[in-house]
Amino acid sequence: MSEITLEGLEKRYGETTAVEDVSVDIDDGELLCLLGPSGSGKSTTLRMIAGLETPTDGTIRIGDDDVTDQPAYDRTTSTVFQDWALFPHKTVLENVTFGLKMQGVSKDERRDRAREMLERVQMAGYGDDDPTTLSGGQKQRVALARSLAVNPDVLLLDEPLSNLDKRLREDMQIELREIHDDLEKTFVHVTHDQDEAFTLADRIGIMNEGELIQIGDPHEVYENPKNRFIEAFLGDTNFVDATVSRTTAEAAYVDTELGAELVLPTDREPAVDEGTDLTISLRPEILSIDRAADATGDGTTKQRAVADGSTANAVTGTIRNVVYRGSTVRYSVSIDGASLFVERSDAGVETLAAGDEVRIEWNGADALAFRTDGTRVEL
Ligand SMILES: Nc1ncnc2c1ncn2[C@@H]1O[C@H](COP(=O)(O)OP(=O)(O)OP(=O)(O)O)[C@@H](O)[C@H]1O
Ligand SMILES: [Mg+2]
Numbered sequence: 381m382s383e384i385t386l387e388g389l390e391k392r393y394g395e396t397t398a399v400e401d402v403s404v405d406i407d408d409g410e411l412l413c414l415l416g417p418s419g420s421g422k423s424t425t426l427r428m429i430a431g432l433e434t435p436t437d438g439t440i441r442i443g444d445d446d447v448t449d450q451p452a453y454d455r456t457t458s459t460v461f462q463d464w465a466l467f468p469h470k471t472v473l474e475n476v477t478f479g480l481k482m483q484g485v486s487k488d489e490r491r492d493r494a495r496e497m498l499e500r501v502q503m504a505g506y507g508d509d510d511p512t513t514l515s516g517g518q519k520q521r522v523a524l525a526r527s528l529a530v531n532p533d534v535l536l537l538d539e540p541l542s543n544l545d546k547r548l549r550e551d552m553q554i555e556l557r558e559i560h561d562d563l564e565k566t567f568v569h570v571t572h573d574q575d576e577a578f579t580l581a582d583r584i585g586i587m588n589e590g591e592l593i594q595i596g597d598p599h600e601v602y603e604n605p606k607n608r609f610i611e612a613f614l615g616d617t618n619f620v621d622a623t624v625s626r627t628t629a630e631a632a633y634v635d636t637e638l639g640a641e642l643v644l645p646t647d648r649e650p651a652v653d654e655g656t657d658l659t660i661s662l663r664p665e666i667l668s669i670d671r672a673a674d675a676t677g678d679g680t681t682k683q684r685a686v687a688d689g690s691t692a693n694a695v696t697g698t699i700r701n702v703v704y705r706g707s708t709v710r711y712s713v714s715i716d717g718a719s720l721f722v723e724r725s726d727a728g729v730e731t732l733a734a735g736d737e738v739r740i741e742w743n744g745a746d747a748l749a750f751r752t753d754g755t756r757v758e759l
Contacts, residue, residue: 383408383566384429384534389438391424391590398424400590402438411560411567413577416587417613422570425587426536429568431455442534453482458532462539464523466511472498472522473507479530497525500559517548524556528563537569541576553579574614578602586610608754611661618662618720622749624652631691631744632759634658638695639716643744645691646759652749658757659750664723666746669711672696672737691744695720699736713738 382405391399399421406412414422427433429440431452439448447455458479466475476494485493498504501521506514511522520540527535541549541556557580560567571577577584578598585595594606605611612619622634622642631643632650642660644650652658697715704726711722711732720740732738749757 382406383410383443384568385439385441386425386429387439387441389425389428389440390436391421391428391433392436397590399428399435402587402590402592404585404592404595406566406568407582409564409566411557411569411580411582413581413584414568414570414587414592415572415574415577415584415613417572419589420587421590422572422587423538425592426459426538426568426570429534430457430459430536432459456533457536458527458530458534459536459538460523460527460540462542464519464540464543466519466522466526468510468512470511471507472503472509472511472514475511475522476507476526476529479526483530493529493531494525497529498522500528500562501525501555516544517552520544520552524559528559532565534566534568537567539570539572542571542573549576550579556580586613588613605748605756607756608659608661608750611748611750616664616721616723618664618667620660620662620718620720622658622660624650624654624656624658626654627652632749634660636660637716637718638720639718640693640695642693642747643691644747644749644759645745651758652751657752659752661748661750662720662742663746664710664721666742667720667722668741669713669722669724669732669738670741671732672739692741693744693747694739694741696737696739699732699734699738701734702732711738713740715740 384406386402386404389399389402402425414425416422424433428435431450435448439446442456473494476497477490480490480493498507501524503521511519541552544552553576569580581598583595583597584601585592588609594601594610602614605614611617620636620638622636624632625635625641626633627650629649631645632652634642636642695715697713700712700714703710707726708723709726713720722740749759751757
């Protein structure tokens with residue numbers, strides 16, 4: 381059963397369209413992350429689900445109820461905000477019991493529920509503390525306990541971890557996921573951090589300019605990005621300009637700024653014609669890098685044209701710089717005036733240095749191709 385249904389949801393502020401035609405079914409007990417750059421409409425969507433903003437158009441259902449015109453306090457949602465918004469003149473326990481008091485829950489039960497929630501977020505023993513004396517991570521836990529104490533059907537989280545430092549944020553992501561799995565409630569979590577979305581989500585909904593452009597499980601959106609925007613947003617990649625030079629029944633061949641003709645094997649008759657301009661995405665993890673066996677040493681690069689029927693691609697170039705990033709090493713390689721970066725795990729890799737001539741290879745089937753309007757070419 382879907383717990384939340386958004387249908388044609390829209391929010392305009394004067395001339396600005398903050399959210400445009402968003403439709404999605406969120407399953408009961410699902411953890412959905414809304415991911416997108418700043419200003420893409422994530423918070424506005426969340427605030428409409430919470431009842432803190434009124435949609436200009438469209439409907440919102442929670443469970444069996446149409447809640448589109450229902451005020452926030454009548455909804456079975458609870459929200460955790462980025463700034464936690466704890467009451468400074470109340471103790472931690474009073475902060476957590478506050479919503480329960482509003483619900484008319486008896487004093488003893490309030491106390492018991494609040495204690496239970498504080499324990500759940502590993503803050504047992506802090507009940508009498510002044511929240512202003514807590515660390516960011518501790519405040520975040522109290523805010524979470526407060527939102528959970530009222531036993532909502534749906535927990536809405538708007539960048540609740542973004543004020544925490546990287547290490548704590550990563551720990552809290554795991555804990556949040558555990559709390560979700562424990563409580564079996566529906567969570568909608570807003571973030572602009574793709575790592576956070578990948579860590580937490582059952583499904584990721586990617587927003588851009590007010591629209592929900594793709595929704596799917598993390599693997600699906602990463603392996604199958606619908607357009608170039610998503611490919612660029614989900615991680616570092618090499619975009620290479622290309623023009624289709626010829627096609628066969630099972631491949632498209634492209635001329636690129638890397639000098640060599642590259643092959644894109646296809647499952648069917650290629651969906652692109654000769655002369656079509658494309659952008660090819662070569663993610664660093666699909667590229668292998670090795671010292672060029674046939675390095676000429678005279679500074680020129682030699683490109684190997686691909687043979688018909690082969691899915692292998694290879695280009696040679698010169699390492700421009702090497703950046704150690706702890707567990708990985710990133711090489712920037714100059715190729716015919718263009719460049720590619722390759723990321724390798726440090727362990728067991730022969731040390732390569734700036735100035736070395738190298739050969740970069742990949743399986744053409746691992747590359748993605750996009751048209752100039754950003755749409756994906758199905759290969
Ligand atoms: N109350 C408002 N009045 C006018 N415009 C608004 C209002 N709230 C949001 N907007 C506009 O709507 C758009 C979407 O805003 P929203 O806050 O939903 O983005 P967001 O994805 O949450 O961004 P961020 O990651 O920066 O929090 C933006 O262009 C924003 O300026
Ligand atoms: Mg926001």
